[in-house]
Amino acid sequence: MHLVATVAQTTHSQSGATVFSQSRYLCKNHLFSQCSTQSFKLPLEATSDNPQGEANLQLWDLQTGDCIKTFYQKKVQGWCPSWADDESIAVRCVNNELHFFENNKFETIANKLHLQKVNEFALSPGNNPSKVAVYVPGSKGAPSFVRLYQYPNFAGPTSALANKSFFKADRVTMLWNKKGSAVLVTASTEVDKTGASYYGEQTLHYLATNGESAVVQLPKNGPIYDVSWSPNSSEFCVVYGFMPAKATVFNLKCESVFDFGTGPRNAAFYSPQGHILVLAGFGNLRGQMEVWDVKKYRQVSKPQAADTTHFSWCPDGEHIVTATCSPRLRVSNGYKIWHYTGTVLYKEDTPAGKELWEVLWQPFPAGTFPEKAVKYQAASSELGSTEAKPAQVYRPPALRNKPESSTYKLHEDEPPQNMKPGAAGEKQISKAALKNQRRREAKKAAKQENKSDEVPHLVLEPAPASQAPVTSSHGDPETDKKIKNLKKVYHIKYFELILSYYTSVNSMLAAI
Secondary structure (H helix, E strand, O other): OOOOEEEEEEEOOOOOOEEEEEEEEOOOEEEEOOOOEEEEEOOOOOOOOOOOOOOOEEEEEOOOOOEEEEEOOOOOOOOOOEEOOOOOEEEEEEOOEEEEEEOOOOOOOOEEEEOOOOOEEEEOOOOOOOEEEEEEOOOOOOOEEEEEEEOOOOOOHHHOOEEEEEOOOOEEEEEEOOOOOEEEEEEEOOOOOOOOOOOOOEEEEEEEOOOOEEEOOOOOOOOEEEEEEOOOOOEEEEEEOOOOEEEEEEEOOOOEEEEEEEEOOOEEEEOOOOOEEEEEOOOOOOOEEEEEEOOOOEEEEOEEOOOOOEEEEOOOOOEEEEEEOOOOOOOOOEEEEEEOOOEEEEEEEOOOOOOOOOOOOOOOOOOOOOOOOOOOOOOOOOOOEOEOOOOOOOOOHHHOOOOOOHHHOOOOOOOOEEOOOOOOOOOOOOHHHHHHHHHHHHHHHHHHHHHHHOOOOOOOOOOOOOOOOOOOOOOOHHHHHHHHHHHHHHHHHHHHHHHHHHHHHHHHHHHO
16 A cells, blocks of 8 residues: 655745644645635545544644644545635534634534535625525425525524525536625536537526525526626626627626627636726637726737636736646646736746646735726737737638638627617617517517418409300210319318418417
């Protein structure tokens, strides 16, 4: 049996001196609290003398180097505790309960929230009073639900600040806004039963501490790639839909504010001040970035950073770092520092044979850098800019010698548009009126489509009196009489068939 000994060491950021060092076997995960404590996650080391194993979740005080508390943690999922910003509260999920500790006193459980099969939780940011969002998966036909509670009011379901139930959820991701007043819940399923997506199905739900809840309606079908709150906590951006993906900004009423159209993107990043938004396509995309001024909804630049595995804003809201790191990519490692206008200010390539694992900005307290006016002129630099060149559309050999035509596009690109009522001079209408208008338009379009498929009405006009009826005689009066009777029966059956057809068409139109 081979064991790997891992030394966990913490050093001072300025002097470089070792503050705390601890050696353990197979150290898998670790977590720093907001101010002073550190958590290590180790696998169970069961023996015949101790079948339960050692307490593998250990909390350490970085200032004294003392072990504060040890716990048993059998599952990797949900092992991570959570602290409030001021460390007044710490939360840990244990079986069907959430255990709350106050002021880092882990010897005593201050409060418990009991929910059968509680699976996930998310503690709100900001100062007291703290809120917690909890997720309980559905079972036996019952829906899944997310509830919001305010600590320490855990008297029961009636004490919840908000409650949202939904089906089609195998797992969820909960994202609080900066003020701790609302949370976005992305519910995902492993399999899409409709067969439209290989990656399952996603829905987005909104819950607020004032009791409001809603489903965020996304106009385009497909996966939800990213959800990002604006630092002002009054708007959020969603990147969604089959490629080319759409990106839309919503307000707290879950109404569309601005639609960025379609493009090769799968991530959204707000600047720390919230005045600039970057839409990017990383991973299996080419690294195209779109920089937007979110106050004027005007595009600032469109640079490209290929093979990017890491993106982050500088706390000053002026600069960006993109990096190619291991183990996601083990070649061409390095990082670039950009100005948001698309100019590369600094570039560092990792030497051959070495790997870059992580790039981080030096943290600063909130409010250190005030918001500055957005510039549209590219900043000067010796490295220049990397504006993405417009790629030529592939054309089959049979069409290369012919003039270009928009009818051969693989998909129609949607341009950006302002969704605010009255933004383009149109009259503001209510939700009900807008819904009725869309219903009338859909009905009108369906009528037009069915009208093109209709058989024209048969209009029987009497023959002019001057014209004699055309008759054919076979010489035998009995034969002529039989032929005449057959023609009458044929015409009657034909008109009955036409009448039944139009009756069915009219009933279909009435149903629409």
